[in-house]
Amino acid sequence: MKDNPNGSKSEAASKTQKAASAQRSETDSPELIKYRLLGAVVTFVLLALFGPEVLDGSGRVQTSSIIEIPDRPQVPEPSILKPPAPKGTGFDEQSIAKAQQKLLEERPAIQPKEKPQLQEANVPSSPSLPRKAPELAQNKPAWTLQLATFSQPKNAYALRERLTKAGFNTYSRLLKDSSGQTKYQVFVGPELSKERLLAVKNQIAKKMKLNDGIIKPYRP
Known part of the structure; x- marks a missing residue:
């Protein structure tokens, strides 16, 4: 099959x-x-x-290249420099500071000024004029003639020169009033006899036209 x-x-x-x-x-x-x-x-x-x-x-295919970038350089901060001291001086800041401190320590303390007391004082005058009133015998009353009071010493000196040239004995005194202002007084005398001083006052009024004189007890 x-x-x-x-x-x-x-x-x-x-x-x-x-x-x-x-x-x-x-x-x-x-x-x-x-x-x-x-x-x-x-x-x-x-x-x-x-x-x-x-x-x-x-x-x-693209080929890439790598470029290395360096780091940013570190820039130092600027420092402030002090100018050098000039040559030839021989001083620095420390020595100057010590000298200033020494001056402050040696500086004397300022003493407060005392206020002058209100009292009579003789006014200095020119050499040709006597500075003080004539001395009299003690324990005897005397008299003086106050002629004028000035706020400027030159005016007092001028009046004394006129009186001295006219043959009168003069002297001046310095006073301070309640407000502290200085005044200059001009006197003629002193005399032991009030009558004699009155005659002197009349002579001054006649010769020098000064009629405002006041006779007062003399106080040395």
Whole structure:
């Protein structure tokens, strides 16, 4: 009994078809499709990120060169320099400060000035005029003629010179009033006899036109 050649071919074709179907079923499984899609997405993302850097448009791979930039140099802050002391002086700040301190320590304290007391005092006059009233015998009353009172000493000196040249004995005294102003008084005398001094007053009024004289008791 001979084999049917057509039957053998049909059986071989059927086996081949079954093997291809089994292979396609394995290839088209959901798990495999998932992995393929994930790989395609990753490949696309990598090409989108690094493709322009790798290719310059002409299909050539770009080579990048790394240039090292040196660090910024540290610039020192400028320092303020004091000008040097002039040569030849021989002094520095410390010695000057010590000298000033020594001067302050040696400086005497300023004492408050005492206020002058109000009292009579003789006015200094020119050398040709006597400075004090003539001295009389003690324990005897005497009299003096007050002629004028001035606020300026030169006026008192001028009147005394006129009286002295006319032959009268004069003297002057310095007084301070209640307001502290200095006054200069001009006197003629003194005389032990009041009548004699009255005669002198009349002579002065006649010769020198001074009629305001006042006769007072003399107080040394």
